[in-house]
Amino acid sequence: MAQAESSTPQVSSKAEAKAELKKLKAQQKQQKQERKARKKANKKEGFFARIKQVFDMTRSYDPNIGWWMALAFLLTFAVVTVVIGLLLNWVTGVLVALPFGLLATLFVMNRRAEKAAFSRIEGRPGAAAAVLNTLRRGWSVTEEPVAMDPKTQAAVFRVVGKPGLVLVTDGSAAAVRKLVPKTRKRFTPVLRDTGVPIHVVETGRGEGQVPLPRLNKHIKKLDKTLTKHEVAALDKRLNSLPISRPPIPHGVDPYRMRPDRKAMRG
Incomplete structure (x- = not known):
């Protein structure tokens, strides 16, 4: 009887230890996921912040940058949609055209930004x-x-x-x-x-x-x-x-x- 009574708290302590360990692992996993989510959010915010900074800098020297970017997107989107739509279907054409349109927009912005940067330093030594x-x-x-x-x-x-x-x-x-x-x-x-x-x-x-x-x-x-x-x-x-x-x-x-x-x- 005494031995049986003494074994009960040991089983209970083992179960509690396992539960605590499981709880600790769950907390660590959650913290890790939260860190990843924050890191990912910071990267996205940094990416869009850089794009906005480049756009604002370019617009101060090239007020028509927005129109050029919109034109690049619409032309690329239209061409890719028509080509893929004729080859496959229109839904696929629209889905494929969206990323291509965004790439064309970024490409135009980078080129115009480069020209704006060169115009900014033109005439200076070096x-x-x-x-x-x-x-x-x-x-x-x-x-x-x-x-x-x-x-x-x-x-x-x-x-x-x-x-x-x-x-x-x-x-x-x-x-x-x-x-x-x-x-x-x-x-x-x-x-x-x-x-x-x-x-x-x-x-x-x-x-x-x-x-x-x-x-x-x-x-x-x-x-x-x-x-x-x-x-x-x-x-x-x-x-x-x-x-x-x-x-x-x-x-x-x-x-x-x-x-x-x-x-x-x-």
Whole structure:
């Protein structure tokens, strides 16, 4: 009897422990699901917040951005709906056309936003470099100018790609046209035996110049003469030359001509 009575609380304590453990696991699972839900909600809020920010920035420079986005959506939606509707059925056509219309809308917004951003910095020192840095794979762009006039802040930047060596100017036409011949002479002896062409692209809104919003597109349209491996070899060769760096003291901002204290400290 005594043994039976003593075993009852043990069974009860085991059952309570299991119940508590089960309850704890359920709470942990619920907390985990809540964290995932909050994280997912934050991502969505961040995504839509970024879209709204880009849209507002673009609209300040391009008031018609909303109409362009609506036109892109309607045209894409109509074309996809008709094509899929004729091939399958109209319900499927509408369902497939919706995401394609949204993608077209985002694509137009991104392109217009890019143009607005380029227009925003146009005319400022270093604007050409900022645009060139958006070039994707297959292109090598120098962060610092290979030639510069400290007085006028005119500069020449080096781009290496399948078209060969591209010298991109930044600044007033009169100033850069003095820099280009000297810069070309620096690279001509190095490339004489390689057959690599040297292109000069002058940025600006004047005659014979390329506006910033069309700069990358213009460079990509240049005749391609080099392979991927030849581009890498050319970039490596130019990087090893001291003439590939501008005649500016180390640690000095080329656009403000003011010492960079961190760089001077090493």
